[in-house]
Amino acid sequence: MTRSERITIAVLWVFASFVFVLLYGPAVLVATLSFFDMDRGQIAWGSFSLAHYASLLENKSILAALGNTLMVAFTSVAIATILALGLAYYMRTGERRGRAYVEFIIFLPFVLPAIITGISLLVAFREVGVDRGLTTIAIGHIVVVIAIIYRMVMVRLEALETSQLEASADLGATQFQTFRLVVVPQLASAMVTGALLAFTISFDETLVTFFLAGSDPTLPLRLWAMMRVGFSPEINALVTIVLLGTMVLATLGALSLRRGIAKERA
Amino acid sequence: MPQHAILNLVGVSKSYRDVEVLQPTDLAIEDGEFITVLGPSGSGKTTILRMIGGFTAPTSGQILFQGRDIVDVPTFQRPFNTVFQDYALFPHMRVVDNVGYGLRVRGVAKAEIARKVAEVLQIVDLGDKADRFPNALSGGQRQRVALARAIICEPKIVLLDEPLAALDAELRRSMQDFLKDLQRRIKTTFIFITHDQQEAISMADRIVVMNHGKIEQIGSPREIYRRPGSEFVARFFGENNLIPGIVEQNAAGEACIDSALGRVIVPRDASLAVGSKVVMAVRPEHIKLVPAGSTVSQSVAAEVRSVTFLGATSQIALTIAPQGNFAIRVSLPTNDFPSLSVGDQVVAAWAPDDLTILH
Numbered sequence: 047m048t049r050s051e052r053i054t055i056a057v058l059w060v061f062a063s064f065v066f067v068l069l070y071g072p073a074v075l076v077a078t079l080s081f082f083d084m085d086r087g088q089i090a091w092g093s094f095s096l097a098h099y100a101s102l103l104e105n106k107s108i109l110a111a112l113g114n115t116l117m118v119a120f121t122s123v124a125i126a127t128i129l130a131l132g133l134a135y136y137m138r139t140g141e142r143r144g145r146a147y148v149e150f151i152i153f154l155p156f157v158l159p160a161i162i163t164g165i166s167l168l169v170a171f172r173e174v175g176v177d178r179g180l181t182t183i184a185i186g187h188i189v190v191v192i193a194i195i196y197r198m199v200m201v202r203l204e205a206l207e208t209s210q211l212e213a214s215a216d217l218g219a220t221q222f223q224t225f226r227l228v229v230v231p232q233l234a235s236a237m238v239t240g241a242l243l244a245f246t247i248s249f250d251e252t253l254v255t256f257f258l259a260g261s262d263p264t265l266p267l268r269l270w271a272m273m274r275v276g277f278s279p280e281i282n283a284l285v286t287i288v289l290l291g292t293m294v295l296a297t298l299g300a301l302s303l304r305r306g307i308a309k310e311r312a
Numbered sequence: 313m314p315q316h317a318i319l320n321l322v323g324v325s326k327s328y329r330d331v332e333v334l335q336p337t338d339l340a341i342e343d344g345e346f347i348t349v350l351g352p353s354g355s356g357k358t359t360i361l362r363m364i365g366g367f368t369a370p371t372s373g374q375i376l377f378q379g380r381d382i383v384d385v386p387t388f389q390r391p392f393n394t395v396f397q398d399y400a401l402f403p404h405m406r407v408v409d410n411v412g413y414g415l416r417v418r419g420v421a422k423a424e425i426a427r428k429v430a431e432v433l434q435i436v437d438l439g440d441k442a443d444r445f446p447n448a449l450s451g452g453q454r455q456r457v458a459l460a461r462a463i464i465c466e467p468k469i470v471l472l473d474e475p476l477a478a479l480d481a482e483l484r485r486s487m488q489d490f491l492k493d494l495q496r497r498i499k500t501t502f503i504f505i506t507h508d509q510q511e512a513i514s515m516a517d518r519i520v521v522m523n524h525g526k527i528e529q530i531g532s533p534r535e536i537y538r539r540p541g542s543e544f545v546a547r548f549f550g551e552n553n554l555i556p557g558i559v560e561q562n563a564a565g566e567a568c569i570d571s572a573l574g575r576v577i578v579p580r581d582a583s584l585a586v587g588s589k590v591v592m593a594v595r596p597e598h599i600k601l602v603p604a605g606s607t608v609s610q611s612v613a614a615e616v617r618s619v620t621f622l623g624a625t626s627q628i629a630l631t632i633a634p635q636g637n638f639a640i641r642v643s644l645p646t647n648d649f650p651s652l653s654v655g656d657q658v659v660a661a662w663a664p665d666d667l668t669i670l671h
Binding site: 228 | 386
């Protein structure tokens, strides 16, 4: 290795480390702070405890917000997955007129500024006379995440040869049997990946949620409200838990995606 | 309509917008025969197969199965099974589950499925691959899984859409023998689509030659080879010399045609009008070479232009002497003319019966 190569590599290392510190430094700091107390701007290293976690469990308003968030995320992702699957299958199994337009409309909320989506939904709900609450939030989240699940499922469906559907019918399967035995098993990994991605989006969705929330806030809204009065140390514990949960979900998503790709290649 | 026809296409046609891919077509398929539909791509052969299978609806006409119109019967209720060109195996199912799929969707009991799958896998010689997934199999093995899957429900007709197209030459030959043998054993009607005339000749009881969305000729491989019904068939089906001519006279048991080969005598044919233009076909192997100076009634003097050694036979290109620029090809056993070389003067002869008039 020449001298200049060594220098280049050293410089690249510095850059890489800087990026990592920038990305994960704050998270590591928060995780650390969740176990220690602060004393005049310094971490008091002698104060290791799970006290913040304990007080988090006492904080009913935050726990309620977390519960709301999880409930909204699960419901909206489940409903969006079913809708996206049905729509994608319908679009795939024949020459559907206006498919390009329908897909454009589905994708619009995904790229539209969230504030527009939020306000339009708010106005719409008010005109129809629906009171704001967790239901309206969930509907808003469905609108936002359906595109990503649809896309994931569609990519996999496009790769599914038409002859597979024909072979199934040829062998005596009804439309529904074909869907259940041939289509869904081959879409499973795409659906899981799409659902996980959608879940993370729904989990921290703030802007659309802001317009649609009633008296029950989701976690991001609750945290946002707390900013005005300052955070209590149990927030560090909460962030650490959410961070861990997100990492687990992301790993699962990556694994499922990789399994899907491996199957595709084989 | 023959009594023993299992399937009848009556005036079946298919158009996409204003493009007619299949002209109104009649075709009777007999019970238990191995029928091959042969044609170049775009000839409408796959369209016919897809309409029989129920994947494409005909624009007009009837498809009669045992005398009953099945045009409106959906694919999953038709007693036919298909071997697809790309095999269309289900990648998420093991070989056993692929093969047993047809029985499973019909609600057959598990034990019965297992028994029949084992039996069929035995027939296609894949008993030891039952637990593999399709992507762990070779092309030839996938092909046999597709076949096993198609015959397990004991269909009345097996439809095969160019199933050997993706295999290499050697595997093709053995699969051809295997398919033919299987068809005899299970005594089921096979409709086999191909663009390979060699494949059609070696497998079929009857061949349907198609071109430009219509049937050019139907017959046994021998009939079609000996008596091509049109210029297209003569060109597409094996090698042929095509010789244009004009009918000079047509009387007294024979017709006389003035052509590039000189005056040619053919059996009398009422349809040959004096003065009309015709094209005659003669196979390279039906032309004999006789020594120069021989006087044979049906012959023409020629000069050897090239000799191509092909092993057991040699391909010889001849230039017909009086015309100077008209060339014909002759195929001869190599041993018969060991010393033939370019520039030799020869006489090419043929039997009147080996000439086919194309209309």
